[in-house]
Amino acid sequence: MKFSTRAIHAGQHPDPSTGAVMTPVYLTSTYVQEALGVHKGYGYSRTGNPTRAALEANLASLEGGDYGLCFASGLAATDAVLKLLGTGDHVVAGNDLYGGTHRIFTQIYQPMGIGFDFVNTGDLDQVRDAIKEETRMVWLETPTNPLLKITDIAEVAKICKEKDVLLVVDNTFATPYLQQPLALGADIVVHSVTKYLGGHSDVVGGALITSSSDLRDKLAFIQNSVGGIPGPLDCFLTLRGTKTLAVRMERHCSNAEKIAHWLDSDDRIGKVFYPGLESHEGYEIASRQMSAPGGMISFELAGASEERAREVVSNTHVFALAESLGGVESLIEHPPTMTHGAIPVEVRHAEGLSDGLIRISVGIEDVGDLIEDLDQAIGR
Numbered sequence: 168m169k170f171s172t173r174a175i176h177a178g179q180h181p182d183p184s185t186g187a188v189m190t191p192v193y194l195t196s197t198y199v200q201e202a203l204g205v206h207k208g209y210g211y212s213r214t215g216n217p218t219r220a221a222l223e224a225n226l227a228s229l230e231g232g233d234y235g236l237c238f239a240s241g242l243a244a245t246d247a248v249l250k251l252l253g254t255g256d257h258v259v260a261g262n263d264l265y266g267g268t269h270r271i272f273t274q275i276y277q278p279m280g281i282g283f284d285f286v287n288t289g290d291l292d293q294v295r296d297a298i299k300e301e302t303r304m305v306w307l308e309t310p311t312n313p314l315l316k317i318t319d320i321a322e323v324a325k326i327c328k329e330k331d332v333l334l335v336v337d338n339t340f341a342t343p344y345l346q347q348p349l350a351l352g353a354d355i356v357v358h359s360v361t362k363y364l365g366g367h368s369d370v371v372g373g374a375l376i377t378s379s380s381d382l383r384d385k386l387a388f389i390q391n392s393v394g395g396i397p398g399p400l401d402c403f404l405t406l407r408g409t410k411t412l413a414v415r416m417e418r419h420c421s422n423a424e425k426i427a428h429w430l431d432s433d434d435r436i437g438k439v440f441y442p443g444l445e446s447h448e449g450y451e452i453a454s455r456q457m458s459a460p461g462g463m464i465s466f467e468l469a470g471a472s473e474e475r476a477r478e479v480v481s482n483t484h485v486f487a488l489a490e491s492l493g494g495v496e497s498l499i500e501h502p503p504t505m506t507h508g509a510i511p512v513e514v515r516h517a518e519g520l521s522d523g524l525i526r527i528s529v530g531i532e533d534v535g536d537l538i539e540d541l542d543q544a545i546g547r
């Protein structure tokens with residue numbers, strides 16, 4: 168079945184006891200045993216819950232994977248992947264990651280004896296050169312946040328296979344509707360379902376998808392042993408979101424493409440970072456690897472002034488000034504002081520993330536209203 172059909176039906180079955188079309192919110196912590204050890208597959212809700220199981224099956228199907236595991240947040244999912252590692256192990260990661268991912272790597276796991284090297288994963292030689300004897304994992308985001316840099320997943324997967332290291336791809340920005348890393352050779356896909364998958368800015372959650380039964384078993388063991396699980400209501404809300412993922416992504420992308428071209432042709436704007444612009448460094452790979460360039464855009468005003476950037480993000484009326492992304496409503500933010508504030512300033516600058524950068528998450532409102540709002544906020 169095709170994506171839009173699976174988005175609505177995968178993992179979903181009418182409730183056997185009532186025929187309810189929607190998967191119920193199974194608000195229960197425990198399950199009765201008919202006799203000692205005899206139960207219907209569920210014993211305790213940290214280990215398994217039917218609402219969560221429906222979401223896990225749904226997300227696995229959308230990513231084209233065999234197994235899904237859901238967590239209380241994207242970072243709880245990231246944490247579970249890192250727990251596959253031990254002291255002395257090494258990770259090669261992208262140098263333009265989500266700020267919280269950079270923080271858990273360098274401030275939680277590095278002090279515990281896991282090594283990290285950050286490279287431009289868009290440059291395959293840098294990835295190859297950074298892999299050493301102790302390397303167990305390569306961690307990618309593509310498109311990256313906030314500079315929307317593109318990495319060729321299939322090429323990095325080849326390097327990882329050759330060197331026998333795991334490839335983990337955070338697919339939060341693209342969503343499985345636009346890009347499917349497992350099919351390109353990744354071992355684990357990570358999601359913050361808080362973003363496009365949930366899609367309505369009303370739930371925080373995370374997920375892992377894999378087709379390896381060995382990884383699934385290890386990650387499920389970690390999920391149950393550590394306990395960073397989402398509650399059933401959160402799973403229900405996320406499932407409600409994934410049903411409309413295909414239609415929402417179509418509109419996010421068509422709105423973003425129009426706004427990116429409008430920004431790109433405006434004299435008041437300096438650089439525009441959007442993988443759908445031919446001038447973008449990753450345009451060719453993005454056109455091959457993604458079915459559309461996504462709903463996120465970053466840009467600098469002409470002169471890249473931080474002061475003007477702060478003004479613009481405070482002056483919008485339709486775009487809300489807020490962290491996060493991927494909801495139906497448009498958001499605007501200033502990465503250096505908001506989402507990426509945890510990254511040391513020297514590191515930010517070295518990676519090309521200027522103090523004048525603005526990031527927008529283009530929602531599914533009327534695109535004319537969105538352009539009008541940006542136009543008045545940019546002002547002179």
Ligand SMILES: *Cc1c(COP(=O)(O)O)cnc(C)c1O
Binds near residue numbers: 268359
């Ligand atoms: C938000 C985000 C995360 C972290 O997810 P939470 O749900 O906020 O914990 C990880 N990666 C990317 C790309 C994100 O945007």
